[in-house]
Amino acid sequence: MRTNQAELNGATITLPTAAxxxxxxxxxxxxxxxxxxxxxxxxxxxxxxxxxxxxxxxxWRFVVVQDADLKANLAAAAYGQQQVLRAPATIVLYSDMGSALDRMPEAMHPGMPADKRAAGVDSFRASFANQTVEEREAWGNAQSNIALGYLLLLAESLGYATSPMLGFDPEKVKALLGLPAHVRVTALISIGYPAEEGFDPHRLPADTLVEFR
Ligand SMILES: Cc1cc2nc3c(=O)[nH]c(=O)nc-3n(C[C@H](O)[C@H](O)[C@H](O)COP(=O)(O)O)c2cc1C
Incomplete structure (x- = not known):
């Protein structure tokens, strides 16, 4: 059953809709x-x-950084962006297609017959055979951005504020967390309880971005 009630922090809360x-x-x-x-x-x-x-x-893979020293180093890798220090946690969202390809058998729907699952894994892996690691990881990073959108909206819906960031040195972030060289860091997301109003959202008029044909 779909419901907009959730248990959070030991309390039942009514979740806002995605809209x-x-x-x-x-x-x-x-x-x-x-x-x-x-x-x-x-x-x-x-x-x-x-x-x-x-x-x-x-x-998508996530590292939740809460340790004070690690946060200080992460803030430095994010060109000193202060929200990394101010927030109780910063989530490092990265994309790892090497790991994802290894785990494809697990990701295939268990309802599929075994031979179809195996064929699906083979054809998916084959589709990356002629790509460079960089191309493969760029493709994976596009998928991880879908999780980023979900995360930002879900955090808001659960009562948390966020600050997404692309302003960081990816090599420094990877070195700091000991991530494999091939992965792509999709975004940093500071998260916590808001202590400011933030700017009123400003967007291009939707009508100027949409066509019906
Ligand atoms: C992928 C992404 C990367 C961003 N990088 C930064 C950043 O490095 N530093 C920062 O202060 N804001 C960053 N922002 C915040 C944007 O500037 C902000 O989302 C945009 O201006 C719209 O404002 P709003 O999020 O308050 O609606 C980023 C946002 C996104 C989605």
Missing amino acids: DAALSRRSIRQYAPATIPEADLRELLRLAGRAPSAYNVQP
Whole structure:
């Protein structure tokens, strides 16, 4: 049954709709010092993982950074962006197609007959055979951006503010976290309880971006 009630922090809350969250969400760069319960972060990332991806490949991976020293180093790798220091957690979202290709048998729908699953895995892996690692990882990064959109909207819906960031040195972030060389860092997302209003969202008029034919 679909419901907009959820258990969070030991309380039952009414979740806003996706439309409500899209209207209220904005980037927040000042945070209250309170930490986020680990259960909330796990639930947020489980739900973000409900994002769809081509072939159901799910190349997104998350590292939740809360340790003070690690956060300081992450902020330095993000050109000193202060929200990384101010937020109780910053999520490093990265894409790992090497891992995703290894896990394709697990990602195939269990309802499919075994021979179709095996054929699906083979054809998916074959489609990357002529690509460079960089091309393959760029493709995976596009999938991981779908999870980024989910994460931002879900955080808002669960009562958390976020600051997505592309302003960082990916090689420094990878070195700091000991990530494999081939992966792509999709975004950093600082998350916490808001301590500012943020800017009123400003967007190009939808009519100027949409055509009906
Ligand atoms: C992928 C992505 C990368 C961004 N990178 C940064 C960043 O490095 N630093 C920053 O302060 N804001 C960053 N932003 C925030 C955008 O500037 C912001 O989302 C946009 O201006 C719209 O404002 P709003 O999020 O408040 O609606 C980023 C946003 C996205 C989605």
